[in-house]
Amino acid sequence: MVLEAINLGLITNLSLEYALVALISGLCAAYLVSHLIERSELLSAGAIASGFCLVAVFAAEMLREAPVLEALEFTLWGAGAGFLGLILSVALLEVFEVIFNLTTPLRLLELGNPAQPLLRRLMQEAPGTYNHSIMVGNLAEAAAEAVGADSLLARVGAYYHDVGKINRPEYFVENQLHMHNPHDRLNPNLSKLAIMAHVGDGVELAQRYGLPRPVVDIIKQHHGTSVLSYFYYKAKHNSVGDVNEETYRYEEDKPTSREAAIIMLADSVEAAVKAMQHPTMKKIQMLIRDIIRQKMEDGQLDRSQLTFGDLGKVADAFLVALRGVVGHRIEYPVEGKVMA
Ligand SMILES: [Fe+2]
Ligand SMILES: [Fe+2]
Incomplete structure (x- = not known):
């Protein structure tokens, strides 16, 4: 991102304004896409990033004391570029995912x-x-x-x-x-x-x-x-x-x-x-520790990059995630059968 901004500054005759525009809009886009949950959100993230880009372009034009009309014209060009970038990123992402089997x-x-x-x-x-x-x-x-x-x-x-x-x-x-x-x-x-x-x-x-x-x-x-x-x-x-x-x-x-x-x-x-017949948290905890120890001793985790510290955290996380397994199991009431 920073390199791209420097590059843009260099090709625009050492223009600090354009380097700043590239940096601000790039950082904003990177932040927004890092929080995506669905592909459709890529469009809204792109639209918000374009909005930031437009404000940045207009501010940069004002900084170099350009006439308002000229600043607006550049801002419109910025809007066009942002829109094109958005379309290209959505389309190319899917194409690259398929061609290069990427795991985005x-x-x-x-x-x-x-x-x-x-x-x-x-x-x-x-x-x-x-x-x-x-x-x-x-x-x-x-x-x-x-x-x-x-x-x-x-x-x-x-x-x-x-x-x-x-x-x-x-x-x-x-x-x-x-x-x-x-x-x-x-x-x-x-x-x-x-x-x-x-x-x-x-x-x-x-x-x-x-x-x-x-x-x-x-x-x-x-x-x-x-x-x-x-x-x-x-x-x-x-x-x-x-x-x-x-x-x-x-x-x-x-x-x-x-x-x-x-x-x-x-x-x-x-x-x-x-x-397990009658699971309790204590029994589950011991079982998790046993399984991890047994896999470790058998050498199955040798190439996994998991440390001892990691394995402790893994065991704790499993235990918390399994809390739902243990609990009161209330028998479903059947007609004619008196509940105790
Ligand atoms: Fe399985
Ligand atoms: Fe399996």
Whole structure:
């Protein structure tokens, strides 16, 4: 911004006025676009920034003691330039996002909309996974905010992290309400293959639907090289010989960003808390600490750039976000049944 202002000053014969106009309007535009929530707000932010630009141009003309009519003429030119800039920025942003697969906050906000085709498919074809992903999104967003990571990327990445389950939703416990468990008829090795496929399937779907690279990376890394414990222990239980734990590990990349690591932790925490019989805050707190410690000791967080201090903040943020899980559960009154 400052460099652009200096540049403008240089090409306009060392004109301090124009450098100042560029600096003021640029800073104003940068501030306004940093608070956007929807793409449509880009237009209003641009209009406000143009307004500031016009006032700055008029003031600059007055400073160099130009006649009022001339000052007004320059101000009108400024208005035209502002309008053109606004149109170009809205149009070019969308073009660049698509061509270079950019991850702007606006693109992420759009991807977080449940009307997005891939999210809608997840909601319709794997509703249990969709609900799990929303919960993981809430946890991940809170934790990312606590450590100063990209909370929007964490939330949207979490929405898509298990999207690969669309291909075989019935193989995942959260979608098995009122239906038989297909794993009952499979040996643990086949179950493992069916479960682990959701990572590769998710990456493939994400690429097919044009999701940006950081979201694809989150999908690819959300299990890292963790052990699929349930089926590993089932295999050990069923087998007479030894079962190699390494053969029950996911073969993906470990999280390389704070957001991907937070989603890995939030994913495990959400599933474990959901499986708890009588959750209390104390029990949840211990569970969160256990999961983080276990992932750390297993080396899953080695490339994540999360510090010990960050992990403490992540644990606290998860606990606060999970407060709603614990509470009084009042039985729904049924006719003929006396409430105690
Ligand atoms: Fe997963
Ligand atoms: Fe998950």
